[in-house]
Amino acid sequence: MINMYEVSETNKMIESENLDVRTITLGISLLDCIDSDLNELNRKIYEKITTTAKDLVSVGQDIEKEFGIPIVNKRISVTPIALVGGAACKTPEDFVEIAKTLDRAAEVVGVNFIGGYSALVSKAMTKSDENLIRSIPQALSVTERICSSVNVGSTKTGINMDAVRLSGEIVKATAEATKEKDSLGCAKLVIFCNAPDDNPFMAGAFLGVTEADAVINVGVSGPGVVKKALEKVRGKGFEELCETIKKTAFKVTRVGQLVAGEASERLGVPFGIVDLSLAPTPDVGDSVAEILEEIGLERVGAPGTTAALALLNDQVKKGGVMASSYVGGLSGAFIPVSEDQGMIDAVHAGSLTLEKLEAMTCVCSVGLDMIAIPGKTSASTISGIIADEMAIGMVNQKTTAVRLIPVIGKDVGDTAQFGGLLGYAPIMPVNEFGCDTFINRKGRIPAPIHSFKN
Amino acid sequence: MKKCIVTVLGKDTVGIVAKVCTYLAENRINILDISQTIIQGYFNMMVIADVTELDKDFTVICDEMVKLGEEIGVRIHCQREEIFEKMHRL
Numbered sequence: 001m002i003n004m005y006e007v008s009e010t011n012k013m014i015e016s017e018n019l020d021v022r023t024i025t026l027g028i029s030l031l032d033c034i035d036s037d038l039n040e041l042n043r044k045i046y047e048k049i050t051t052t053a054k055d056l057v058s059v060g061q062d063i064e065k066e067f068g069i070p071i072v073n074k075r076i077s078v079t080p081i082a083l084v085g086g087a088a089c090k091t092p093e094d095f096v097e098i099a100k101t102l103d104r105a106a107e108v109v110g111v112n113f114i115g116g117y118s119a120l121v122s123k124a125m126t127k128s129d130e131n132l133i134r135s136i137p138q139a140l141s142v143t144e145r146i147c148s149s150v151n152v153g154s155t156k157t158g159i160n161m162d163a164v165r166l167s168g169e170i171v172k173a174t175a176e177a178t179k180e181k182d183s184l185g186c187a188k189l190v191i192f193c194n195a196p197d198d199n200p201f202m203a204g205a206f207l208g209v210t211e212a213d214a215v216i217n218v219g220v221s222g223p224g225v226v227k228k229a230l231e232k233v234r235g236k237g238f239e240e241l242c243e244t245i246k247k248t249a250f251k252v253t254r255v256g257q258l259v260a261g262e263a264s265e266r267l268g269v270p271f272g273i274v275d276l277s278l279a280p281t282p283d284v285g286d287s288v289a290e291i292l293e294e295i296g297l298e299r300v301g302a303p304g305t306t307a308a309l310a311l312l313n314d315q316v317k318k319g320g321v322m323a324s325s326y327v328g329g330l331s332g333a334f335i336p337v338s339e340d341q342g343m344i345d346a347v348h349a350g351s352l353t354l355e356k357l358e359a360m361t362c363v364c365s366v367g368l369d370m371i372a373i374p375g376k377t378s379a380s381t382i383s384g385i386i387a388d389e390m391a392i393g394m395v396n397q398k399t400t401a402v403r404l405i406p407v408i409g410k411d412v413g414d415t416a417q418f419g420g421l422l423g424y425a426p427i428m429p430v431n432e433f434g435c436d437t438f439i440n441r442k443g444r445i446p447a448p449i450h451s452f453k454n
Numbered sequence: 455m456k457k458c459i460v461t462v463l464g465k466d467t468v469g470i471v472a473k474v475c476t477y478l479a480e481n482r483i484n485i486l487d488i489s490q491t492i493i494q495g496y497f498n499m500m501v502i503a504d505v506t507e508l509d510k511d512f513t514v515i516c517d518e519m520v521k522l523g524e525e526i527g528v529r530i531h532c533q534r535e536e537i538f539e540k541m542h543r544l
Binding site: 001002003004006007008009010011062065066067068069251254255257258 | 459461486487489491498500502512513516517531532533534535536537538539540541542543
């Protein structure tokens with residue numbers, strides 16, 4: 001039988017170390033809503049979401065109460081809208097109408113974000129894909145809950161550089177369209193390479209076409225728990241360090257698995273995956289950066305950071321995989337800047353640069369995440385940064401992503417405020433040498449060779 | 455059998471066990487195991503109980519236990535056993 005020590009360990013994790021389930025994300029396929037009439041399409045989408053997800057929030061709240069574990073977010077991901085809207089939408093403005101419908105449906109069922117305003121264009125774009133991508137700035141400025149993503153490359157197809165060029169322009173236009181809120185729209189726009197079909201985390205969540213009609217995916221968290229556990233092995237060798245991370249990741253993931261199973265049963269929706277990510281928040285004691293510092297770095301960004309992060313990421317997966325029957329999504333340590341107090345402090349201290357963050361993304365999920373850059377940064381430079389990050393994903397057969405916020409009207413030395421879980425971020429300097437000639441080339445970067453690994 | 459774990463934490467005072475157990479009995483919750491210590495004047499109790507016969511919704515019990523804790527001046531949590539079982543047992 002469970003003993004007092006075990007009960008108090010679990011409750012301490014929840015109460016003082018920020019253990020929570022970060023999100024229950026209900027994936028809803030909208031493929032059966034497709035219609036050539038836009039009004040009819042919008043009606044079907046609204047109906048399907050509000051019917052399928054009507055109990056999502058209340059079920060989540062019941063589970064929270066019964067198990068005593070906070071479930072921070074209840075969210076929805078849908079089929080990439082470029083596919084769903086292709087038959088009905090002839091212009092970018094038509095797609096914005098779908099965005100408004102999604103936003104209304106999300107509000108009615110009580111979720112704070114709905115992901116899937118997306119296009120998958122890793123090789124090339126259809127007219128529909130391009131219209132959706134061009135509609136993103138307006139869609140994100142007239143809605144509150146929509147999250148958007150574009151997959152512009154993959155290991156199998158290479159990188160669609162036309163989409164990369166367009167994405168740079170779209171990020172910039174989204175920043176302009178939401179400049180009154182420190183370009184907040186860009187915090188809801190992710191550019192991917194190798195985007196997974198079952199990611200429960202925003203802003204990059206969408207439900208891929210390989211998925212069921214509805215599915216429950218759960219994202220766990222727990223950087224604070226790992227940090228506290230590591231405090232007990234200060235000065236010990238790597239073996240003990242790694243074992244401690246694995247054991248802690250196992251415990252954290254088991255909670256995610258339990259919640260996923262309960263939510264699946266109560267909603268009558270199949271369980272998909274648990275995403276093993278360490279997802280930080282701006283709260284003190286809920287930071288991936290603090291874990292890296294606990295491992296032995298004076299500040300994140302110092303030499304050794306990439307190795308420490310590689311170790312952390314791998315041990316989290318090793319511990320988590322055994323704790324869950326199905327693992328998927330992004331699964332790894334997130335290193336967003338604005339959502340992690342330790343990262344913010346490291347930027348302020350001059351320890352963490354954009355270039356070091358890029359190196360870190362080679363060994364963890366997911367990419368250059370929630371990084372505020374000067375508003376004057378050109379679209380082609382943003383495309384260049386995106387291309388670099390996509391290349392890392394393509395060559396290393398991993399998911400990478402870029403969520404940059406060029407904060408209009410602000411420059412290095414200023415701070416952007418996004419609020420809530422999105423946090424705040426100091427504006428980071430960007431290399432100002434140009435890459436226009438490279439970005440302006442048409443076509444795509446071919447898929448990499450899968451042999452001669454060096 | 456459906457089990458729950460009730461934990462009580464707070465400054466020691468007269469009648470904590472009595473009040474918690476009375477509430478459990480009134481709601482047809484059978485106590486299976488009970489352990490209690492006082493650490494530096496702080497009352498610490500854990501009850502493992504059977505909630506199979508419950509005639510209320512379990513979420514209502516959770517809320518009422520929290521309220522009872524506020525009345526006594528201690529913190530009471532009532533959680534389904536599975537969260538501990540899953541985390542600490544293979």
